[in-house]
Amino acid sequence: MSLIALHTPPFTIRIATDSPILFNDLAKLYPESVLLQAPVSEHIYDFNIDYKRRISGKSRPYHFRAGTEHFRMADADQLIPTFEWGLNWCVAAYQQQYLAIHAAVLEKEGKALIMPAPPGSGKSTLCALLMLQGWRLLSDEMCLIDPTTGLLQPYVRPVSLKNASIDVIQHYQPGIPVYHRTADTEKGTVAYLRPTELSWQQLNIQAKPAWILFPAYQAEAAEPVSLFSMPKADTLLYLAQNSFNYAVFAADGFHLLTQLVENTESFRLEYRDTRQMLQLLEQVLC
Structure with missing residues (x-):
């Protein structure tokens, strides 16, 4: 058994x-500055993961566990x-220091863009x-x-691509490395894009x-691209529904989301x- 760490x-x-x-596979996605070959002995870790074989044979032998809680089993090739997915589960289920929303976040010239969206929307x-065009x-x-400042805290990790999105990225960015393309998962074919150096720095x-x-x-959309302003009330409701821990924050969560919506512009983007x-986004946002 080996011990590794991810900071x-x-x-x-x-x-x-x-x-x-596992370590060598992760090294394709994470730099040496955050992926360590051994934990720091005096450090108190947020999550202690057990990711080992639990049963004999070839059928989904690896079990992902956080403490005593079991998340999922995995084949050796997955x-x-x-x-x-296990790290996402850990953060979504157990951290309470930040109000967490299921969304992508990028920044350019000091301004951050939040993109909440359901699966299949093209968010990733x-x-x-x-990101490949220069956004952090x-x-x-x-x-x-961050509940004390209202600012957005980075949690930089590889971008997850699924199914047709893998080919879309390689079409618009020929030659960009896409790692760990894995077929027949619960989400279809998935692959990962390493964050840019700017993002790590x-x-x-x-x-x-x-x-x-x-x-x-929307592949069948009437217009090639359409951008609409979103009502602030609808934006607030959707963010609350897509928060992992809104109920935990209670009134503070409502206040944080209200301030977020009041201080930002909200849009609905439809495109083919x-x-x-x-x-269009470069014109409107930058």
């Missing part, structure tokens, strides 16, 4: 595993997707494309709001929210032409 602010993770390949695809990635999955720098964007890719959509 991705604001959380640190200690991983116990008997996989001979170690990375299950690991990434758009997040990846903007804060997170592909977690919008973490500024992984401790919070950002001020400026826009909330609800993207929706990706190139025109990116041009």
